[in-house]
Amino acid sequence: MTLSFPEGDPVPVEDHPIPARDLRDYEQFIYREARYADEHDYDAWEALWTDDALYWVPVAVSHQSPRTKVSVMYDNRNRIRTRLTQLRTGKRYAQAPASNLRRVVSNIEIEGTVESESGHVDTVLGANFILFESKEGRNEIWGGRVTYQVRDVHGELKLVRKTVNLANQAEALPNMGFLI
């Protein structure tokens, strides 16, 4: 089938070394994002994102070029909206009923800063995660490294980019209808 998605392409960013704010602020933000995703709080989760959002779950080949190679997800702001709207219908059967999720995010490091195409200076953080998923009939354990690009918008932190590098991205993956 050919589904049309009505969005454009995300914008890459360049390295730009500028100091960031206190790590605790970022940690609290990351933990909140994780909790919203675990609890399927789609409205609160969606509100974390900026308009130039990019939510990327690559497989091994995606790193060559996400525009010309497949990824598990490569969502800009519009596609995030589409994905969440589908989830909210209650008929996104891969998540109806929803998985029970709990994740631990740890080893959080400030990796640096980048200047986005819109001229904002964003902070880049890296972290490891382990996610336990319970579904009727089976459990899955997901793990990997997340890179967050976070922006200070009038004193409030927002999520610009989230890249989830699954540890098993080179292997066959089971259904992943939830927010990773």
Next chain:
Amino acid sequence: MSTSPVQTDPRAARAPRVDYRELIRDTQVHGTLYTSPEVYADELERIWYSTWVFVGHASEVPEPNDYVRKKLGPQDVIMTRDSAGEVHLLLNRCAHRGNLVCDDKAGNSTSFRCPYHGWTYRNNGDLLGYPYPNGYGGKNKLQLGLGRVPRVAEYRGFVFGSFAEEGPSLEEHLGAAKGEIDRLARLSPTGKVELTAGWLQHRTHANWKLLAENETDGYHPQFVHGSIFSVTGSPIGALYSEKSTAVTRAFGGGHSENDLRPEFRRFAEPMRWFGTTADRTPEYVAAMKQAYGEEEANRIMIEGAPHVMIFPNLFIAEIQVFNIQPVGPGECVQYSTAVQLEGAPELNQRMVSQSIGSVGPAGMLLADDTEMYERNQRGAELLEPQWLEVSRGVLRETTEENGAVVAGATDENAMRAFWRHYKNLMLEGR
């Protein structure tokens, strides 16, 4: 308890383990066909290690000495292009002690060296050498090599393998379904499809046949995919409604299609099949008219891409290609990628983007299909009512001149034809 003989070659001819005449009726199939280890063992012998199976595409190994790891059923094979340009399917097993000779997923090399004792093979499977040859009486003393899939053939770059030394040719196997691959290729101004966007690997806790049956089931989309159709305002749902003029066609040989052309011809809008218009893809439209002439190009761009399931494991879903490989009775992997058309850069990135949105573990279509496959599998394990129905549309089937069986867009004639072919293979062999 008597001692059973050692199981030797799983390809060896032997009587079927279960009675397929009993389990497969014209309009019903037994639940154990999806769950039984004996049925799976029969399928390996009579389907996966016998008929033509889709493995990959020649564009995945474009240069001499390119190679990529693939599956053929549960077999780990290396698809290589040798220095002379010929494509081989080699079994990834050292002739010495059975170790894996290739651990990279893909690369370029004229040879493979087993890490265990250093035996080396040319990329056509020939044994090149082994360390300390005096232990074997010198060099070139062993008549050994990598296992080879004995028959390898391509159709428009789609590479198939057959473990049967003899049997129908690939073109005979494809039969009328060949025309659907042609139809896909004709969407390229140069007539060439490439599968170079990489593969998503989707682990599925369900029997492979549930997927093969679903691929041309026009009854489910409005229900399983209603959520994403409504969110994106997609017109796809209407193609699979009771009022649709689209048809389900069983070509024979277990192959089938959802032929959506009657709907697209009704609208007669070039590029509608791709959710766009000729105005928005001007370079592509110009290249197509240049290549095929105005009238033929318009026809191709109105009719769009095929939606065809080629037995047992190649599914072309317009702009996506799926390769289904079994892992066991209750598990398989769906490999999916985006079609790339040579000479159509305006379309190719969009096909990648749409495919990412649609297929794979998080795909807004395929994750829901996969949830259904897995629920079906759990249901098939329940004892009653024992049978699954494939009777829809049996009263309104018609047979075309070439023998294809046609029924409505939401009918199950493709499933019935799948099972007729399957039954024949299980009873008679290829």
